Amino acid sequence: MLAFIPLIIEKNNLLNSESSLKYFIIQVFASRILLFLIIFYFLIFEWTLYKSLKNIFNLIFISTLIFKIGIAPFHFWFPNIIEGLNWINSLILITWQKLAPLSLLTYCLNQKFLNLIIFFSLIFGSLGGLNQTSLQKILAYSSINHIAWIISNILINENIWKIYFLNYLILIFSIILNFKIYNIFNINQIFSLKLKNNFKKIIFCFPLLSLGGLPPLLGFFPKWITLINLIITNNFILIICLINLTLITLFFYIRICYSLILINNSFTNWSINWNFKLNKNLLFLNNFFINISIYGIFFINLIFLLY
Numbered sequence: 001m002l003a004f005i006p007l008i009i010e011k012n013n014l015l016n017s018e019s020s021l022k023y024f025i026i027q028v029f030a031s032r033i034l035l036f037l038i039i040f041y042f043l044i045f046e047w048t049l050y051k052s053l054k055n056i057f058n059l060i061f062i063s064t065l066i067f068k069i070g071i072a073p074f075h076f077w078f079p080n081i082i083e084g085l086n087w088i089n090s091l092i093l094i095t096w097q098k099l100a101p102l103s104l105l106t107y108c109l110n111q112k113f114l115n116l117i118i119f120f121s122l123i124f125g126s127l128g129g130l131n132q133t134s135l136q137k138i139l140a141y142s143s144i145n146h147i148a149w150i151i152s153n154i155l156i157n158e159n160i161w162k163i164y165f166l167n168y169l170i171l172i173f174s175i176i177l178n179f180k181i182y183n184i185f186n187i188n189q190i191f192s193l194k195l196k197n198n199f200k201k202i203i204f205c206f207p208l209l210s211l212g213g214l215p216p217l218l219g220f221f222p223k224w225i226t227l228i229n230l231i232i233t234n235n236f237i238l239i240i241c242l243i244n245l246t247l248i249t250l251f252f253y254i255r256i257c258y259s260l261i262l263i264n265n266s267f268t269n270w271s272i273n274w275n276f277k278l279n280k281n282l283l284f285l286n287n288f289f290i291n292i293s294i295y296g297i298f299f300i301n302l303i304f305l306l307y
Contacts, residue, residue: 001027001068004097008089019084026077030068037061061108065101066117071147072124073117079128079140087180090136094143095169102147102161106154114151115238121148122241126248133187135179138252139172142211145249149226152238156229164222171219174207190259205257212250 005024010016037057063074070078082090125145129138146168153161184190210217215224223246230239 001031001097001100004089004092007092008085010086015084016086019081022077022081027068030064033064034061037064055110058108058110059113062105062110062113062117065105065108068101069098069147071117071144072120075121075124075128075144078144079132079137082136082140083134085136087176090139091173091176094139094172095165098143098147099165102150102154102165105151106158106161109155111155114155118148118151118238119241121145121151122245126245129249129252132252135185135187135256138187138256139175142249142252143172145246149223149242149246152230152242153222153226156226156233160225160229164226167218167222168211171207171211175211178204178207187256187259190256201261205253205260208253208256209250212253213246214250 002024005020008016008020008023037060041057067074082093085093121144125141125143125148128144129141132138132141146164150161150164150168153164179185206217210219213219213223223242227239227242230236230242
């Protein structure tokens with residue numbers, strides 16, 4: 001987790017330096033609590049008090065992991081840090097940096113406490129991004145919402161959450177690659193996005209809608225699997241919360257698509273540096289992942305039919 005700090009430090013960038021310092025303090029604080037819990041756990045292992053303290057240790061351990069991931073109700077640091085990073089570092093923070101805490105979380109499950117965390121993450125992840133104009137903050141709050149789905153999968157089956165995380169990785173990579181290629185960080189900058197025709201604008205929007213879980217795109221597939229397994233386990237209250245609050249996050253992406261397709265404003269009060277050369281390798285990767293986000297679910301269904 002701390003090896004990420006040298007990657008995010010840039011010269012002559014105050015926001016970047018501030019983000020690296022905040023990230024360092026938060027991760028060190030959480031890691032010290034984890035080490036303290038592990039040491040204390042082995043010290044009192046043979047004590048009779050261990051049985052009564054076991055649940056308390058479990059709750060604190062889960063809370064520390066949640067704090068390291070950056071989800072509700074310990075999410076306050078995550079959107080602020082991601083706003084000071086570039087797009088590549090934002091991608092790493094949203095995806096790779098969450099993998100280790102999520103893997104540890106599978107070994108210390110507490111059904112009631114994790115259901116409460118899921119509920120808070122859905123609320124803060126959905127409502128927190130409504131008044132945001134920064135694309136990085138929107139993706140940060142969206143990530144909090146998606147982590148709630150991943151934790152729901154962890155409670156069901158250890159392998160299902162890996163499928164969801166892989167789908168999320170593909171979709172978020174295609175979205176961030178789009179934003180990096182066109183060098184946009186704010187919704188207002190989308191008004192001036194220079195795409196030649198409406199077809200390219202629609203293609204630009206597909207990964208966003210797929211991440212929101214709009215059928216029949218790829219992002220709908222892991223949510224579909226999650227809901228089916230929750231129905232089998234009779235978690236109907238959790239299903240209602242997941243569906244209704246995730247519809248609010250879909251509004252984030254629809255707002256971006258609305259700004260891109262329907263609003264045409266060539267004269268703006270802000271300046272965007274369009275004098276950059278599009279990297280052919282990035283464009284190839286971008287087109288590849290956009291095609292996966294659009295047609296991926298059809299290939300997955302074909303595999304299911306064959307087997």
